[in-house]
Amino acid sequence: MSRPPKPPVFLQRANYRQRRVRDAARLIPFVGVVLWALPMSWAQSGDEGHVGSGGLIYIFAVWVVLIVLAAFLASRIRADTPQDAADDPKA
Amino acid sequence: MMSFNALIFAALAYVTLLFAVAFWADRRAAVGRAEFLQSPWIYTLSISIYCTAWTFYGAVGYAARSGLEFVTIYLGPTLVMVGWWWILRRLVRIGRAQRITSIADLVSSRFGKSTQLGMIVTVISVIAGTPYIALQLQSVTLSFAVFAQVEGVIWEAADFNATAIWVAIGLAVFTILFGTRNVDANERHNGIVMAIAVEAVVKLLALVAVGVFVVWGIAGGVGQMLTRIDASEIVLWDQSGSRWISLIFLSGAAFLCLPRMFQVLVVENTDERHLHIASWAFPLYLLLMSLFVVPIAVVGLDLLPSGSNPDLFVLTVPLHEGKGGLAVLSFLGGLSSATSMVIVATIALATMVSNHIVVPIWLSLQANQQAVISGDVRFVTLLARRLSITAILALGFVYYRMSGGGTALAAIGLISFTGAVQILPAMLGGIFWRAATGRGAAAGLLTGLAVWMWTLFLPSFGVDAFISQAVMDNGVLGAAWLRPQALFGMAGLDPLVHGIMWSMILNTAMFVFVSLLTFPAPLERLQGAQFVNVFDHSTAAPAWTSAAAGAEDLLIMSQRIIGSTQAQAFFEQEAVSQGKLGFLPEVTPAFIERLERELAGSVGAATAHAMIGQLIGGSSVSVEDLIAVADEAAQILEYSNRLEAKSAEQERTARALRDANAKLTALSIQKDAFLSQISHELRTPMTSIRSFSEILREGDMPQDNLNRYAGIIHDEAIRLTRLLDDLLDLAVLENGQVELHEQTGQLSDLLDRAVGAAGLHDGVLQVVRDRISEDITLSTDLDRLAQVFINLIANARKYCNAADPTLTIRVAQLGGHVHVDFIDNGTGIAPENQALIFEKFSRVADEGKAGGAGLGLAICREIMVRLGGEVIYLPLEKGAAFRVVLPPEKS
Numbered sequence: 001m002s003r004p005p006k007p008p009v010f011l012q013r014a015n016y017r018q019r020r021v022r023d024a025a026r027l028i029p030f031v032g033v034v035l036w037a038l039p040m041s042w043a044q045s046g047d048e049g050h051v052g053s054g055g056l057i058y059i060f061a062v063w064v065v066l067i068v069l070a071a072f073l074a075s076r077i078r079a080d081t082p083q084d085a086a087d088d089p090k091a
Numbered sequence: 092m093m094s095f096n097a098l099i100f101a102a103l104a105y106v107t108l109l110f111a112v113a114f115w116a117d118r119r120a121a122v123g124r125a126e127f128l129q130s131p132w133i134y135t136l137s138i139s140i141y142c143t144a145w146t147f148y149g150a151v152g153y154a155a156r157s158g159l160e161f162v163t164i165y166l167g168p169t170l171v172m173v174g175w176w177w178i179l180r181r182l183v184r185i186g187r188a189q190r191i192t193s194i195a196d197l198v199s200s201r202f203g204k205s206t207q208l209g210m211i212v213t214v215i216s217v218i219a220g221t222p223y224i225a226l227q228l229q230s231v232t233l234s235f236a237v238f239a240q241v242e243g244v245i246w247e248a249a250d251f252n253a254t255a256i257w258v259a260i261g262l263a264v265f266t267i268l269f270g271t272r273n274v275d276a277n278e279r280h281n282g283i284v285m286a287i288a289v290e291a292v293v294k295l296l297a298l299v300a301v302g303v304f305v306v307w308g309i310a311g312g313v314g315q316m317l318t319r320i321d322a323s324e325i326v327l328w329d330q331s332g333s334r335w336i337s338l339i340f341l342s343g344a345a346f347l348c349l350p351r352m353f354q355v356l357v358v359e360n361t362d363e364r365h366l367h368i369a370s371w372a373f374p375l376y377l378l379l380m381s382l383f384v385v386p387i388a389v390v391g392l393d394l395l396p397s398g399s400n401p402d403l404f405v406l407t408v409p410l411h412e413g414k415g416g417l418a419v420l421s422f423l424g425g426l427s428s429a430t431s432m433v434i435v436a437t438i439a440l441a442t443m444v445s446n447h448i449v450v451p452i453w454l455s456l457q458a459n460q461q462a463v464i465s466g467d468v469r470f471v472t473l474l475a476r477r478l479s480i481t482a483i484l485a486l487g488f489v490y491y492r493m494s495g496g497g498t499a500l501a502a503i504g505l506i507s508f509t510g511a512v513q514i515l516p517a518m519l520g521g522i523f524w525r526a527a528t529g530r531g532a533a534a535g536l537l538t539g540l541a542v543w544m545w546t547l548f549l550p551s552f553g554v555d556a557f558i559s560q561a562v563m564d565n566g567v568l569g570a571a572w573l574r575p576q577a578l579f580g581m582a583g584l585d586p587l588v589h590g591i592m593w594s595m596i597l598n599t600a601m602f603v604f605v606s607l608l609t610f611p612a613p614l615e616r617l618q619g620a621q622f623v624n625v626f627d628h629s630t631a632a633p634a635w636t637s638a639a640a641g642a643e644d645l646l647i648m649s650q651r652i653i654g655s656t657q658a659q660a661f662f663e664q665e666a667v668s669q670g671k672l673g674f675l676p677e678v679t680p681a682f683i684e685r686l687e688r689e690l691a692g693s694v695g696a697a698t699a700h701a702m703i704g705q706l707i708g709g710s711s712v713s714v715e716d717l718i719a720v721a722d723e724a725a726q727i728l729e730y731s732n733r734l735e736a737k738s739a740e741q742e743r744t745a746r747a748l749r750d751a752n753a754k755l756t757a758l759s760i761q762k763d764a765f766l767s768q769i770s771h772e773l774r775t776p777m778t779s780i781r782s783f784s785e786i787l788r789e790g791d792m793p794q795d796n797l798n799r800y801a802g803i804i805h806d807e808a809i810r811l812t813r814l815l816d817d818l819l820d821l822a823v824l825e826n827g828q829v830e831l832h833e834q835t836g837q838l839s840d841l842l843d844r845a846v847g848a849a850g851l852h853d854g855v856l857q858v859v860r861d862r863i864s865e866d867i868t869l870s871t872d873l874d875r876l877a878q879v880f881i882n883l884i885a886n887a888r889k890y891c892n893a894a895d896p897t898l899t900i901r902v903a904q905l906g907g908h909v910h911v912d913f914i915d916n917g918t919g920i921a922p923e924n925q926a927l928i929f930e931k932f933s934r935v936a937d938e939g940k941a942g943g944a945g946l947g948l949a950i951c952r953e954i955m956v957r958l959g960g961e962v963i964y965l966p967l968e969k970g971a972a973f974r975v976v977l978p979p980e981k982s
Contacts, residue, residue, distance in 0.1 A: 029174030040332030052321040063378050070173040071371035079364050
């Protein structure tokens with residue numbers, strides 16, 4: 001047995017990219033929460049029932065953006081390898 | 092218009108098709124050609140059981156009543172899926188590593204393979220799941236009734252019940268047939284997954300087809316549809332936002348906690364990489380499922396007479412427009428939604444009930460554990476699962492009958508979600524927080540269950556069914572803060588938001604609080620570390636420390652659970668991997684752990700652990716073992732520290748070696764210089780001796796010259812002799828062949844002798860002495876010691892370069908040692924030469940002044956070493972200073 005190697009401080013370009021892709025993958029749900037929480041402010045603005053098809057379109061537009069982002073990142077993200085896991089700060 | 096009988100025929104044909112698909116998929120998997128079945132797309136489609144009949148039909152009704160709020164049910168799962176890197180990836184990895192069979196198994200396994208926790212989670216799941224199954228039965232019967240109505244038959248209650256019971260029976264048969272073929276719950280149900288995938292496609296196609304028909308066929312395009320939405324009576328947004336955000340949270344959490352979702356997401360997952368595709372493909376599926384909900388609702392409200400049930404618009408709008416085929420497709424979509432959900436939900440619940448309730452109880456009732464026939468546990472497990480499936484469907488049917496199938500049932504969907512979500516704190520705490528304890532999880536789960544029952548579930552049966560109006564208004568026993576819809580006086584909130592909020596807050600608070608207070612059992616700590624650090628690829632401590640059981644006993648037990656063929660295959664494979672011939676492997680802790688995992692895949696972690704524990708004699712992991720593991724780590728750390736120290740030591744040695752090497756190099760140079768010097772020294776007297784002796788041989792010279800020449804020859808011969816004497820002396824001393832003659836005498840006498848013999852009669856060097864301190868009696872080889880003194884004094888005479896040379900001889904007694912210091916008033920020896928002066932052949936002074944061959948100090952040192960003392964150079968004095976340390980007096 002040996003002491004687990006310390007994670008490297010600086011990474012090669014490819015590994016650096018991969019880390020940032022994972023960061024982005026972690027961020028998507030928060031983007032979604034923020035964008036989908038915005039409708040909560042609608043009720044205050046104007047009279048009830050003011051929100052029409054525009055609101056509907058907004059929610060679906062956010063949805064499409066999230067799906068496109070997730071698909072893009074899923075295509076870039078690598079499956080786990082042991083070295084990744086060792087220096088994965090969160091996971 | 093198609094007849095009702097034709098519809099029945101279509102439904103039966105569809106169901107037959109599903110049976111065929113499931114059968115075909117199972118067959119294909121059995122012959123090992125299941126690659127196609129294990130694609131990420133099939134995985135994504137199987138997740139779509141999230142979209143049940145409640146969402147297929149109910150979403151339109153929901154939109155008609157509450158506007159955009161319906162979409163929250165899809166937004167939560169979307170967020171969970173796009174955020175798969177946080178939770179789902181971890182759950183899937185743990186599920187595979189620990190062979191998790193259900194969400195109850197996950198919680199039980201994480202918290203020390205606890206049977207009780209498995210039971211609690213199972214009970215919560217069954218209570219929360221049953222109404223949902225009833226809801227599916229209701230949708231299917233309602234959709235049948237719609238078609239009956241078209242033919243002019245208005246269904247009575249008996250018709251509804253008869254349909255519901257037939258649907259339930261059909262589902263039970265299908266589920267038992269394809270869901271309990273194998274006892275290994277961790278293994279994929281290929282037939283069922285394939286059938287679900289087909290149903291997922293059908294329900295999506297059906298809803299999209301109705302949507303396309305509504306938008307382009309009725310409304311006349313997207314633009315006109317949007318105008319129509321704006322003009323319609325539907326209020327898209329009429330709330331404060333607390334319901335909006337609560338429901339997004341609720342649906343996202345339920346997506347993780349519902350037993351059926353856990354089943355398809357984690358248990359049936361064959362490859363972690365499927366999540367990559369599913370992370371965006373499933374949100375896309377949800378988007379398509381909800382895209383046409385508002386248009387259908389708007390058009391339905393416009394077209395159909397007021398008072399029509401908006402929950403059935405998906406069926407009634409095509410029927411109203413005379414599109415019978417589309418209506419049938421829509422009906423099949425609804426049927427698919429209902430059946431796929433019920434099938435997976437019953438499998439998941441049945442696995443939990445059999446593994447966490449029936450089998451543990453059955454095992455505890457078995458008096459004699461050993462003497463039971465092979466495969467009996469397997470038989471009991473399968474039987475329990477089949478009976479559980481029947482019982483759960485029966486329970487759903489009973490619930491459907493009791494609730495009367497009205498609108499009360501429709502409202503139960505979200506309440507059912509809230510019940511399932513009570514597992515969330517224990518689950519997330521279990522996979523992210525190592526300090527979470529089993530007691531904390533139990534406290535949180537029970538608290539959440541109680542609050543949910545009180546605030547949401549019991550009131551959902553209607554006023555006075557379980558909770559009277561008086562209690563609703565005033566609380567129980569006059570405690571107003573216990574009002575079911577205004578806990579702690581928090582009135583005015585939406586009852587659902589109120590229930591979600593309080594149950595989650597109190598559940599989480601109890602879980603965290605009790606976890607902080609209690610101390611986890613060793614097995615809990617072990618499992619906690621494995622769950623939380625599942626990505627670290629670290630080797631954990633083995634859960635079994637001793638292996639008292641024989642391999643045969645273990646094999647017999649395994650045969651009871653997974654059947655003889657599979658058990659023997661597993662043992663043989665293990666034996667091969669250990670490099671052993673035969674069928675029985677060595678019973679190592681690692682083997683027991685793998686065996687336990689294998690068994691856990693069938694009967695759950697808790698039962699597998701308990702059964703192995705009976706054989707091993709309960710010698711599971713202890714606190715000491717955990718500490719030993721920690722010790723091991725500490726030892727490794729210490730070892731590495733030692734290595735570091737050793738390397739520092741080697742560094743020091745290397746430095747010393749470098750110094751020595753430099754010294755050697757310097758000496759070698761000196762030696763070369765000396766050799767040329769000594770040849771010169773030897774050659775000079777030899778030359779004079781040879782030339783003068785030649786002159787003498789010629790004869791015929793005056794007596795004076797004769798005497799002078801003979802004197803020169805004599806002197807030169809003496810010089811040669813002295814030089815050779817020195818060399819010989821040193822050689823003898825160095826080889827240790829010298830003989831010491833011990834004598835006793837006064838130090839002052841010895842110094843007198845030395846000063847007298849050192850040739851100071853020319854009066855150049857003054858000697859300063861302190862005779863009182865010299866009154867010391869010595870007992871050593873005085874002749875040799877005198878030789879050292881003479882040498883040092885002679886050196887001072889030869890090398891002291893002061894104008895008025897003075898030698899101070901100082902005697903001191905220090906700790907049993909007598910120091911005799913010889914200090915002159917010259918410039919001393921340069922620091923770089925101090926290390927060399929005691930070496931043989933070393934000559935640091937000018938060639939010109941040097942009289943000797945550089946052997947004197949080397950001889951001194953050798954003598955002192957032989958005598959047991961030493962001679963050193965004192966670097967801090969003004970001139971050249973030598974200290975002779977006399978050997979301690981022998982007692």
